[in-house]
Amino acid sequence: MSGIENKTTAFEDSAGLEEISISSRGQLKDICRRFLKNRAAVLGLIIIVILVVCALFPGQISGFDYARPNLRMRYLPLSAEHWMGTDELGRDIFTRVIWGCRTSLTIGLSSVVIACVIGTAVGCVAGFYGGWLDNVLMRCIDVLLAVPNLLLGISIVAALGNSIPNLILAIGLGLMSSFARVTRSAVITVRGEQYIEAARSTGASNLRIIWKYVLPNAMAPIIVQVSMGIATAILTISGLSFIGLGVPAPTPEWGGMLSTGRQFIRDHWNLITFPGVAIMITVFAFNLFGDGLRDALDPRLKS
Numbered sequence: 001m002s003g004i005e006n007k008t009t010a011f012e013d014s015a016g017l018e019e020i021s022i023s024s025r026g027q028l029k030d031i032c033r034r035f036l037k038n039r040a041a042v043l044g045l046i047i048i049v050i051l052v053v054c055a056l057f058p059g060q061i062s063g064f065d066y067a068r069p070n071l072r073m074r075y076l077p078l079s080a081e082h083w084m085g086t087d088e089l090g091r092d093i094f095t096r097v098i099w100g101c102r103t104s105l106t107i108g109l110s111s112v113v114i115a116c117v118i119g120t121a122v123g124c125v126a127g128f129y130g131g132w133l134d135n136v137l138m139r140c141i142d143v144l145l146a147v148p149n150l151l152l153g154i155s156i157v158a159a160l161g162n163s164i165p166n167l168i169l170a171i172g173l174g175l176m177s178s179f180a181r182v183t184r185s186a187v188i189t190v191r192g193e194q195y196i197e198a199a200r201s202t203g204a205s206n207l208r209i210i211w212k213y214v215l216p217n218a219m220a221p222i223i224v225q226v227s228m229g230i231a232t233a234i235l236t237i238s239g240l241s242f243i244g245l246g247v248p249a250p251t252p253e254w255g256g257m258l259s260t261g262r263q264f265i266r267d268h269w270n271l272i273t274f275p276g277v278a279i280m281i282t283v284f285a286f287n288l289f290g291d292g293l294r295d296a297l298d299p300r301l302k303s
Contacts, residue, residue: 034296041292047285055102064092066099067250075268085270087261093270096252097278103253104282107168108233112226114172119179120222124210126180127187138184141177149174149232150239157245164247171236175229182225186218193217220297227290231283238279254279 035041054061073090076082084093126137156170190196191214199209238255240246247253254275261271
């Protein structure tokens with residue numbers, strides 16, 4: 001009889017797992033369908049895909065050297081050979097914009113990964129345990145929130161130097177507080193659910209409950225915050241580069257291109273127009289994608 005009962009239990013467990021798997025696939029299909037209905041979000045996704053392709057294959061898209069100067073080719077206008085003209089050192093602007101896409105996306109994604117890992121960990125601990133630990137952690141986060149991201153970035157980069165790793169660290173620490181706040185709010189909403197109490201009753205540790213039950217059910221706002229954070233990170237990178245604390249030369253970066261080209265704005269508009277448009281389109285695309293993703297993950301937020 002015990003063998004029959006074990007087989008029955010195993011069958012019920014497998015059936016339950018299959019039902020959960022089918023339910024998860026159904027939810028994913030619903031999310032994709034709601035996302036694809038949002039034309040603005042789809043437009044943002046298409047632009048992001050194009051930007052990623054440009055960042056992955058800049059050398060194949062443009063055959064010019066982004067760093068080698070050619071003073072005989074200075075200030076050339078737009079042409080079939082130089083689609084965006086050339087800059088004050090004779091370098092092809094289109095090539096530098098494409099390579100700048102790689103720089104901005106690399107720093108933006110890396111800094112958001114750091115902010116997401118640290119901020120999510122802090123938010124999970126604060127939201128799950130509550131009490132004095134929550135108060136201490138959130139007051140520290142409030143101190144970081146009181147300092148603008150650009151000002152915090154200036155302080156860190158000025159102290160450590162304007163290398164790419166230091167930029168990633170500075171921007172990541174600036175974005176961490178937003179991830180901690182969002183994660184804490186999501187965890188507080190989830191921690192009172194019945195399945196959390198059921199997991200506690202089975203003797204599961206707090207770490208296992210957070211990792212297996214709380215965090216997966218709080219991921220929706222975190223995913224949206226990632227897309228928004230990348231846009232914020234790219235703006236911060238451009239701002240730091242514009243004031244001379246960003247990516248060191250000759251590595252192309254959109255904010256740095258704006259900074260070097262602003263003195264020629266009256267005579268050579270293309271030196272600042274195309275890097276500025278690149279920043280605008282990139283931030284616009286990530287904002288559209290983030291808004292659409294938010295509405296798809298939680299349709300109650302859609303007005």
